[in-house]
Amino acid sequence: MDLMQRDKSGDLLVRPAAWMVAGLACAGLVVLGVAVLDRPLSRFAHDGIGRHAVIHAFQTYPESLTRLAAVLIAILGLVRLFRGRWGRLSLTAFTASL
Structure with missing residues (x-):
């Protein structure tokens, strides 16, 4: 599926349906990435490392x-x-x- 096509004069034609599908796919992948990767990794890091002084020093x-x-x-x-x-x-x- 091409997101952009050219007409006979060479001008770009925007296909809104294709952009909407691409935008929704991007939003879905972001939600999936947060749910599957970000949350479990942040919980693991917080439980494993906690609030160590060295980690806190890097956050300021x-x-x-x-x-x-x-x-x-x-x-x-x-x-x-x-x-x-x-x-x-x-x-x-x-x-x-x-």
């Missing part, structure tokens, strides 16, 4: 990274204010700092 952000992100946002804001458009690296850094 260090304060220095939070401060660094705030400084980076301010610097990139000033760059945007004075230079105009951002370059690709600046845009990536801004997105990562959020």
Whole structure:
């Protein structure tokens, strides 16, 4: 089943029924994956590992990274204010700092 077809002029034709089937199949696979894989694995990990201090340390952000992100946002804001458009690296850094 093709999701897209072209007409005689070369324009793409959208087939809504095919997209609906694909969307429903995707949603069904997500529900199945959560029910079969995610829930049992998370219960096993919680029962087996629990709330160990090392695991808890990996779940929090260090304060220095939070401060660094705030400084980076301010610097990139000033760059945007004075230079105009951002370059690709600046845009990536801004997105990562959020």
